[in-house]
Amino acid sequence: MIDLTKSKAAFEEAKKYMPGGVNSPVRSYPHMGCPPPFIQEAHGSHITDIDGNTYIDYVGSWGPMVLGHAHPAVIKAIQKAAERSTSYGAPTVMETEIAELIHQVYPSIEKMRMVNSGTEATMSALRAARGYTGRDKILKFEGCYHGHGDSLLVKAGSGAATFGSPDSAGVTKGTAKDTLVVPYNDIPAFTKMMDEKGDEIAAVIVEPVAGNMCCVPPVEGFLEALRKETEKHGTVLIFDEVMCGFRTTFHGAQARYHIHPDMTCLGKIIGGGLPAAAYGGRREIMNCIAPDGSVYQAGTLSGNPLAVTAGIETLKQMMAIPDFDKILEKKTKDLLTGWKQAADKAGVPLVCHQSGSMFGIFFSEKDVLNYHDACSANAAQFKAWFLSMLNQHIYLAPSPFETLFMSYAHSDEDIEKTIQAADKAMEEAAKVK
CATH class of the missing domain: 3.40.640.10 (Type I PLP-dependent aspartate aminotransferase-like (Major domain))
Structure with a gap:
């Protein structure tokens, strides 16, 4: 487990002065069973919290950091x-x-x-x-x-x-x-x-x-x-x-x-x-x-x-940058291909969606076409997956309803490390029914 001691203390202090301790609700990690990492800095494809943990970031400030952090x-x-x-x-x-x-x-x-x-x-x-x-x-x-x-x-x-x-x-x-x-x-x-x-x-x-x-x-x-x-x-x-x-x-x-x-x-x-x-x-x-x-x-x-x-x-x-969006789309596709292979190996039903450099996954046996379908996906498996990825220093959105984002700063090495983390995370998700 990653050490979030300082983040936990910062979260408790923040809750004294802000609703839920945050200035936007999902940042509070409401159903993830852990405190949110409090971020200190970010560069390129990586983000670092006040406990010194550095993660590969696929949130990208919820979309704006398409070039990577601190370009x-x-x-x-x-x-x-x-x-x-x-x-x-x-x-x-x-x-x-x-x-x-x-x-x-x-x-x-x-x-x-x-x-x-x-x-x-x-x-x-x-x-x-x-x-x-x-x-x-x-x-x-x-x-x-x-x-x-x-x-x-x-x-x-x-x-x-x-x-x-x-x-x-x-x-x-x-x-x-x-x-x-x-x-x-x-x-x-x-x-x-x-x-x-x-x-x-x-x-x-x-x-x-x-x-x-x-x-x-x-x-x-x-x-x-x-x-x-x-x-x-x-x-x-x-x-x-x-x-x-x-x-x-x-x-x-x-x-x-x-x-x-x-x-x-x-x-x-x-x-x-x-x-x-x-x-x-x-x-x-x-x-x-x-x-x-x-x-x-x-x-x-x-x-x-x-x-x-x-x-x-x-x-x-x-x-x-020539073919900027095509480069990001390929990076995204490569990542999702690895995640799907990890899920298949673990026996976990997984639906992967992508539109350019926006992407997301659903722990579902059927395709997701609307809000009802999204709500029917397995939230417990998502939580197990999310916590395992976080503990392996992969920074994802703490909700199954949030989209993820690729940036130009993500390297092939970043993507490969993220796929390797997914192998273990899918095994954790497989333990949940």
Whole structure:
């Protein structure tokens, strides 16, 4: 067993001052039976806790660290920007530069607005869609998490699912009644809902690759059905690519699946590890945003110079590496192939999902296509697997509902060590029924 003595003490102290001792719920390792490692530093593909344990990291700050931790070019750019001040609360040319870069990668984003988190991006995009259409209702998919805005905490996945309470207290009945929910990947259920309520629905919001019921790609025809039905009913189609953006492919899920949404939400990678996100889309929708239009949204730290600098440098570094996304996709595939072989050897049923450099596993005998399937996977086997991997210095998400991420910094040696650890971890999972 790894020594987490200092982390345990730090966790107890933190619980005196923060709910659950953390600033985001899943970080508390609620069902893993051990304290969360308290992190001291990270470099490349490795992360080190205050007890001195160093792990190979497949969480990557939940997605942003696509180049690896503390990439020298990104750190240098941030340091240089910080010397000029950490915030202005005023326009900068850097904001236009990152907007131009994002438009280059995502042509469907004709105009955009920077914000500070994925939650801000999705709630602002929905407000824009309501303002543009004059409608109140939205439609989301069960198990898709779009941040903690009130209207979106209805049958959410990820952290909410980890805690067994997908509907949050504090969300009013009035808000909830305007949020319609259908199962992810269920084309007939979606089409039926649109037939019944389509003309009342302002927006359909979806993770085109679901990343909050672990990693669940869309079935054939699902995203096409969303595009067809929203166009028919004059409903705004919003792709939440906060997680899958730049990962499914460099140009996102909308490029991989050849679907052009009306609006897109981005985050994580566009901040290079600092708090930044954005929402944008068709010009006529974004022209509804103040000061051009009557849909109000503002933020003191939106377009923060440090975050924008980190995002620009991260995107430029990715663009400079030939076949960047293909390299990450192969690394991911190699890792999952090794994990599946380890599971087969141990006699453990395992489903492996991948979309570019996003990936996840399910201890399940059947494929996982939606939130119900994800909930049916063997949580006890996941816990045994997770604890064994942690004890072998492999840092994974402490929940079966969270997606994992590959970075460019992961070496062949890292992947081989992780596969070797999986051999033992799968044997531990096999002991659990």
